[in-house]
Amino acid sequence: MHTEQWHDETLPLGDFVLDSGTTLRNAHLAYSVSGTLNSAGNNLVVLPTHYGGAMKANRAWAEGKRSPLSSGDYCLLIPALFGNGESSSPSNACAEQAGTAFPRTTLADNVRAQRQLIAARFNDAGPRLVAGWSMGGMQALQWGALYPERVRALLAVCATAQCYPHNALFLDGVKAALQADPALASGGFPQHGLRAFARVYAGWAYSQRFFRDGGYRALGFESMEALVAHWETDHLRANPHNLLAMLDTWQQGDIAAMPGFGEDTGAALASINAPTIAMPCRSDLYFTAEDAARDIAQIAQGECRIIESDFGHCSGGPGYEPASTRLVLQAMQDLLGGAA
Numbered sequence: 059m060h061t062e063q064w065h066d067e068t069l070p071l072g073d074f075v076l077d078s079g080t081t082l083r084n085a086h087l088a089y090s091v092s093g094t095l096n097s098a099g100n101n102l103v104v105l106p107t108h109y110g111g112a113m114k115a116n117r118a119w120a121e122g123k124r125s126p127l128s129s130g131d132y133c134l135l136i137p138a139l140f141g142n143g144e145s146s147s148p149s150n151a152c153a154e155q156a157g158t159a160f161p162r163t164t165l166a167d168n169v170r171a172q173r174q175l176i177a178a179r180f181n182d183a184g185p186r187l188v189a190g191w192s193m194g195g196m197q198a199l200q201w202g203a204l205y206p207e208r209v210r211a212l213l214a215v216c217a218t219a220q221c222y223p224h225n226a227l228f229l230d231g232v233k234a235a236l237q238a239d240p241a242l243a244s245g246g247f248p249q250h251g252l253r254a255f256a257r258v259y260a261g262w263a264y265s266q267r268f269f270r271d272g273g274y275r276a277l278g279f280e281s282m283e284a285l286v287a288h289w290e291t292d293h294l295r296a297n298p299h300n301l302l303a304m305l306d307t308w309q310q311g312d313i314a315a316m317p318g319f320g321e322d323t324g325a326a327l328a329s330i331n332a333p334t335i336a337m338p339c340r341s342d343l344y345f346t347a348e349d350a351a352r353d354i355a356q357i358a359q360g361e362c363r364i365i366e367s368d369f370g371h372c373s374g375g376p377g378y379e380p381a382s383t384r385l386v387l388q389a390m391q392d393l394l395g396g397a398a
Contacts, residue, residue, distance in 0.1 A: 064092045064117060069175045071146075077316070080161040083152045087171045088113065088144035090136040092120065099183035100210075103132045103394075104172065106190045106197040107139045108375075109304050110296065116194070118377025124384060126391040135180065137172045139193060141303035145171075148299035157299045165193075165200040165311045172197075173205060187393055189213035191374045191386075192345065193304070195336075196221075196311050199353075202330035203313045211393040212334040215386055216345050216365075216374035219353045220312040220323050225344040229309045232258050236298060248298050255301070256293035260286045265341035265370040273368050276379075327356035335389045339365040339373040339382070363389060 067089055074085035090113040095102060105116045113136045120127040120134055127134055138144035140163040148160035155161060176183060188198040188209055195217025202212045203219075221229070235258045236242065239251025264273065274285040293301075313319075314326035334357050338350035347364050354360035365382050367373035373382040 064090050064114075066090050066113065067179075069178060071171060071174065074146075074167075074171065076161055076167050077164045078162050082140075082146055082161055082163070083155055085146045085171075087146075087175050088138040089175060090114070090117070090138075091134065092117075093130065093133040095133045095180050095183055099181055100186055101132045102176070102180055102183045102185050103127060103134050104176075104185045104188045104201070105134065105136045106168070106172070106188070106194040107136065107142055108190065108192040108194045109139075109308060110301065111139075111142065111194075113138050113144060116190075116376050118383075119189070119387070119390070121377070125387050126394050132186070132394075133180070133183075135176075137168075137175060139197075139304060139307070140168055140171070141300050141307060143297060143300050147297070148303050149297040160299065160303050162310075163303070163307050164315065165196055165307060165313065166204060166316050168197055168307070169200045169204050172201075173208075184208040184210060187211045187213065187390065189215070189390060189393075190217065191215040191376060192217055192371065193308050193311075195345075195374075196308070196313075199327075199330070199334075200313045202332055202334060202357075203319075203326040204316065206329055206331045209332050212330070212332050213337070213386075213389055213393060214334070214350070215337045216339055216342055216350075216371050217336070218338075218345050218349045219327055220314070221309050222346075222349050224346070225349075226309050228262055228344045229305055232262075233302065233305055236301065242298055249294065252293045252296065252298060253290045256289040257286055259293075260289040262343050263370060263372050265343065265368045267341065268368040268370060271368065323353075324356050327353055328358070330357045331359070333359040333393060334361070335393060336360065336362050337365055337374060337386060337389060338362070339367050339370060341368055342371045342373075345371060 071085035195214035235254035236251040239248035242248040336354040338347040
């Protein structure tokens with residue numbers, strides 16, 4: 059599937075009431091779509107974005123003959139996360155909610171907006187598959203708990219149903235690195251804070267063995283420092299308030315934090331009816347394989363397929379590591395049905 063077949067669009071949400079009770083003024087949901095919904099309405103595949111990821115990043119899962127999504131049989135929908143700079147975010151909100159005034163948005167807020175999008179633009183079709191990496195995978199699981207009667211299959215890659223304590227502590231660390239730059243509080247551009255954020259984050263994104271054995275060479279970098287410099291350059295292009303807004307959504311993420319579950323994550327997981335595959339990476343330092351395996355064991359039709367890779371959390375990124383991507387695409391094929 060070629061990128062020119064994708065179309066970026068926006069759904070106005072109006073004044074969107076968030077889980078917190080706050081209203082997100084003049085909200086909008088950005089999305090990218092490829093393919094057409096069939097007459098039966100049973101070929102919709104939803105691919106929510108990950109932390110800091112633009113919509114175009116998820117297109118890698120639909121490219122090449124190995125991908126079951128490249129067949130042209132599916133209507134592919136990539137909804138952008140609140141805070142990513144494409145959907146409503148601190149960087150594009152109305153004046154009174156811009157920057158630090160942007161309200162908290164939850165995983166459930168995102169999924170409710172996605173459901174509203176599907177109702178408005180895709181004939182309220184039930185997704186054939188919701189699949190995502192990292193925060194995208196958290197949204198997939200949230201779909202299963204929030205709309206168990208609507209979604210037919212789920213794939214959560216390097217993701218868990220809740221931001222567990224060690225994961226939250228990792229996020230505290232990168233957040234503190236950014237907030238230590240006084241330019242952030244004074245309204246300036248926190249160049250030093252963004253560099254620190256990226257450097258701290260890079261040390262968590264891959265495994266210890268990845269660095270010890272020079273795994274960065276497979277990504278085209280001659281040294282660890284060259285890889286980290288790339289991370290710094292990449293994050294200098296980011297809006298710091300967007301990063302913090304998405305981080306907050308991630309850090310307080312819990313699929314049970316909605317009416318009906320009493321904050322019981324196990325009960326929320328048990329409510330998921332759809333066949334679900336969790337694909338944690340053995341060496342992921344924050345969405346750990348142990349946490350993901352414990353989550354998936356509480357889903358009746360759940361299966362855990364551990365990715366054996368030194369790339370840590372990054373192993374599951376769309377198209378990032380070829381060997382891991384092949385495993386993810388095979389899981390998609392298995393969930394969608396039919397021959398590989």
